[in-house]
Amino acid sequence: MSPVDCILSDTTIVQPDVVHLEYGRSSLASARGIEGAPTLAVEILSASTARLDRGSKLQLYARHRVRYYWIVDPEARSVEAYTLAGGDDLGSLPPFPELTIAGAALWP
Numbered sequence: 001m002s003p004v005d006c007i008l009s010d011t012t013i014v015q016p017d018v019v020h021l022e023y024g025r026s027s028l029a030s031a032r033g034i035e036g037a038p039t040l041a042v043e044i045l046s047a048s049t050a051r052l053d054r055g056s057k058l059q060l061y062a063r064h065r066v067r068y069y070w071i072v073d074p075e076a077r078s079v080e081a082y083t084l085a086g087g088d089d090l091g092s093l094p095p096f097p098e099l100t101i102a103g104a105a106l107w108p
Helices: 023-028 050-054 056-063
Strands: 006-009 012-014 018-020 040-044 068-073 078-083
Touching: 012 056, 050 056, 050 068, 056 068
Parallel strands: 040 068
Antiparallel strands: 006 012, 018 040, 068 078
């Protein structure tokens, strides 16, 4: 969970609200942060970040090959799940095909 730096390039460092790095890619984790694209980046929207998270961050994560990107909107009580083109379309929240989230658990 934040704060952890995701060092996508020499000039691009982000701190998603939640990050997942699958075990097979654990070598990307260092004392500096995650040196490369995480498997999953999650941003939780607020009034001040919504435009950035849905616009330039969405494009930035795709450009740097982040396979999965979730946008959590507490106000709308929704989760938008994006998969990088060429990824698996599992009909669930990728990359966790067995994951079910009860809305009431997130937004009581």
